[in-house]
Amino acid sequence: MSKSHSTVMLRRNFKHIARNPITVFNAVLMPVVVMLMFVYMLGDAFSVGVDYVDYATPGVILLAVCYGLGAVATSVNADMTKGIINRFKVMDVSRGAVLTGHVVASVLTNAVAVAAVVGVAFALGFDPAAGPLDWLGVIGLVVLLAVSAGWFTVALGLAAKSPEAAGLASVPLVMLPFFSSAIVPAEKMGPGIRQFAEYQPFTPIIETMRGLLAGTPDTGDAITAVAWCVGIALVGYVWARSAFTKRA
Amino acid sequence: MTDAAIAVAGLRKSFGNKTVLDGIDLDVRAGTVFSLLGPNGAGKTTTVNVLTTLVKADGGTARVAGHDVAADAKAVRAAIGVTGQFAAVDELLTGRENLQLMVDLSPLPAKGGKRIVAGLLERFELAESADKPASTYSGGMRRKLDLAMTLVGDPQIIFLDEPTTGLDPRSRRTMWSIVRELVAGGVTVFLTTQYLEEADQLADRVAVLDQGRLVAQGTPDELKRQIPGTHVRLRFTAAAELDAAARLFPDASRDDEALTLNVPGDGGTSSLRALLDRLDEHSLSAEGLSVHTPDLDDVFLALTGRTTEAVK
Numbered sequence: 249m250s251k252s253h254s255t256v257m258l259r260r261n262f263k264h265i266a267r268n269p270i271t272v273f274n275a276v277l278m279p280v281v282v283m284l285m286f287v288y289m290l291g292d293a294f295s296v297g298v299d300y301v302d303y304a305t306p307g308v309i310l311l312a313v314c315y316g317l318g319a320v321a322t323s324v325n326a327d328m329t330k331g332i333i334n335r336f337k338v339m340d341v342s343r344g345a346v347l348t349g350h351v352v353a354s355v356l357t358n359a360v361a362v363a364a365v366v367g368v369a370f371a372l373g374f375d376p377a378a379g380p381l382d383w384l385g386v387i388g389l390v391v392l393l394a395v396s397a398g399w400f401t402v403a404l405g406l407a408a409k410s411p412e413a414a415g416l417a418s419v420p421l422v423m424l425p426f427f428s429s430a431i432v433p434a435e436k437m438g439p440g441i442r443q444f445a446e447y448q449p450f451t452p453i454i455e456t457m458r459g460l461l462a463g464t465p466d467t468g469d470a471i472t473a474v475a476w477c478v479g480i481a482l483v484g485y486v487w488a489r490s491a492f493t494k495r496a
Numbered sequence: 497m498t499d500a501a502i503a504v505a506g507l508r509k510s511f512g513n514k515t516v517l518d519g520i521d522l523d524v525r526a527g528t529v530f531s532l533l534g535p536n537g538a539g540k541t542t543t544v545n546v547l548t549t550l551v552k553a554d555g556g557t558a559r560v561a562g563h564d565v566a567a568d569a570k571a572v573r574a575a576i577g578v579t580g581q582f583a584a585v586d587e588l589l590t591g592r593e594n595l596q597l598m599v600d601l602s603p604l605p606a607k608g609g610k611r612i613v614a615g616l617l618e619r620f621e622l623a624e625s626a627d628k629p630a631s632t633y634s635g636g637m638r639r640k641l642d643l644a645m646t647l648v649g650d651p652q653i654i655f656l657d658e659p660t661t662g663l664d665p666r667s668r669r670t671m672w673s674i675v676r677e678l679v680a681g682g683v684t685v686f687l688t689t690q691y692l693e694e695a696d697q698l699a700d701r702v703a704v705l706d707q708g709r710l711v712a713q714g715t716p717d718e719l720k721r722q723i724p725g726t727h728v729r730l731r732f733t734a735a736a737e738l739d740a741a742a743r744l745f746p747d748a749s750r751d752d753e754a755l756t757l758n759v760p761g762d763g764g765t766s767s768l769r770a771l772l773d774r775l776d777e778h779s780l781s782a783e784g785l786s787v788h789t790p791d792l793d794d795v796f797l798a799l800t801g802r803t804t805e806a807v808k
Contacts, residue, residue, distance in 0.1 A: 263593070335584045338550065
């Protein structure tokens, strides 16, 4: 065997990104628009105790990760429904190679979107107090989230009946950040939504990031955040592997 | 049989409480074309999926290239190539890149890869569009690329699941000649189809699948003997005319309700002229005439007493 299957699969996924820049553009554009809308247009209307751009940036970073997932679910599902995955299976390509290719591509698209959001944040006056170690923590958390959301989305894509259904299945993931402390603090929300926002996985992730960027990381939030990410990653990973094996 | 490329006995598969394969027995000799003929939902794709190790059967045994599909899937995979019902090409990659992907994933040495790719592009008349993305290809071109991808690594046994469904007649002919070339090169082909003509053109043996059961198996000629052949259908306006015409063609079959007469014949111009002359001589004229070639519907009607529509 000349090259490892994983390398071949990864290269295929990279080519997809390069050939389809519109997907990356789309994954970048929406979070940037949200950033501009909430911070530049509406920012003065929110009173959160700190500069609004400093408050909102961690939330929009998370939104940027989630927004790219729809395209991932759709492309995984297209591979499945068009029989490309069956072709790989008959060629004895390991499921690890096929699925990891998609996850890595997803993480890379996320990284581009997050970089764009942070860039825009700085242009809008983002002034984090984070030291180098804090930044490392932020990057680590973003990557961890991207990997876990990536595996979960790959599983969604494999399980869905059609590319359209796969896109739709990822909508809750895209919407969930809005019902967290991403845009406004949870305690300012109405009853019901407030409890939901407080206990859903994205809030501790955002609060951890917020703490890190403010230079005052909160260990409790961080543990909850990492636990959620690892949990989601595990569920996604196990689900994706079983869906890959079962479906033909 | 020692030279069986595919040997299947008592194969069963259900999804939930729906039985899809209900005890299938097949033998395909190496170097021949075997066609599984049946309407949508008969179980053709499931059969292919089981034989190509994609789906596990609930019961029965299947050996492909001498290996058990359940116990020795790896050995089976190394011997086969599969072209599924939908062209499984990567639309964002070019034709050349699609083929190169197959080379990179196969256990072939990297050295000869470029030559294999170029050879396949040439053979499938895709050289001109080789560097365009597959998304710009026509349906026929995608199918050809799909099949070319299957041939990377020279599999001994090739599975084609409805290789010409949705193709225009010209692309279909091209596909047929490719299949013939493959068999001439010693490859065994297992193909599924909904078209009687396709099975007739290509297959050494045909099996008819109906609701997960084989209802007939044999050479295309044996099969065709069981069904009405090509005939000319004459439609009359009155029962008296039908009676008169029926006396002229003793081997014809009549339908009194529809006032039609089915006269066996090949539909060629000289036999048609003879038939029309015959009617003329006796001052008979039909209101309408159509030439009917047997299709899957006729096979089904003859073998199961139902049309393919009723199967759904």
